[in-house]
Amino acid sequence: MTPIEKLLLENKAWSSEIKGDDPEYFERLSHLQTPEFLWIGCSDSRVPADRITGTQPGEIFVHRNIANLVIHTDVNLLSVLDFAVNHLKVNHVIVCGHYGCGGVKAAMTNHDFKYVLNMWLRNIKDVYRLYTKELDAISDIDKRADRLVELNVKEQVLHLAKTSIIQRAWKNDRRPQLHGWVYGLRDGLIKPIFDMDAGSAIDPLYQYDDL
Structure with missing residues (x-):
């Protein structure tokens, strides 16, 4: 067989x-199909959204990619976000990373992963650059990677808040709440990292004034 x-x-x-x-x-x-949640997770086969949250089919809408990134030019991600927020009317959007993420570890190296992966992983390198001082102060490479996983989740939540999709829903419907979580492969537990309520303040540079 x-x-x-x-x-x-x-x-x-x-x-x-x-x-x-x-x-x-x-x-x-x-x-x-009336899900309460949109889950933006890593494609890693060890992190199935429904299994680790105990949800049933129809309860959670899912998008997955390498290292759970929210990229402003990713039409795939944005179409899922638009559908979930504006048509399914989800009340929560969750970005869930996981400790031991291969994408995060790869982005911490200077290895050439060839064209497409280099382009994708550069988004994680950009997160590292924002927190270089904090991350470089962590001598243990595994702990440094775990911290980058957490910071990456936080930045992806912030990226969600920068979209007109989220800002319009915040203005008109006072939803959804945004959540950043990290899943532990070794204990099966989810650790909340970062949350944003509807209408949370963001850098004015990214705010739309004519929604």
Whole structure:
């Protein structure tokens, strides 16, 4: 049996088990998507949003990329954010990183990862540059990486607040709240790092005055 065949077989077994417990489950789910949360997480396979939060299908809207970045030119991310905020009306947007993030560790090196990855990882290097003094003072490389994970999450939350999508929703609906979390691979626990309520102050340079 190939790995792909195994996945399909597991899917059939999972579907049968669900329908055995609740015959109408999939019919209800097909007509329902009212998530309270948008999750912007890392693509790392060890950090599944639903599993670590105990949420069910339909309860959390998910976007994932390497190192959970919010980049102002990323149309994929912005389209998800727009849909979640303006159509699904989520009340919370969560940026969740994780300790031991390979993308963060890679960005701390001077290694050439070739064209696309270099371009992506540079966004994390920009975060390092903002906090060089604090990070360079941490001699343990693993602890330094963990701190960069936390600071990266904070900066991505701030990037969300700089978008017209969030600022318009804050002005008109007083939502969503923004949250920065870090997940621990070693203990399975989520650590809150940074929060922004609707209408939180940001650098005036990034504020839109004609929304």
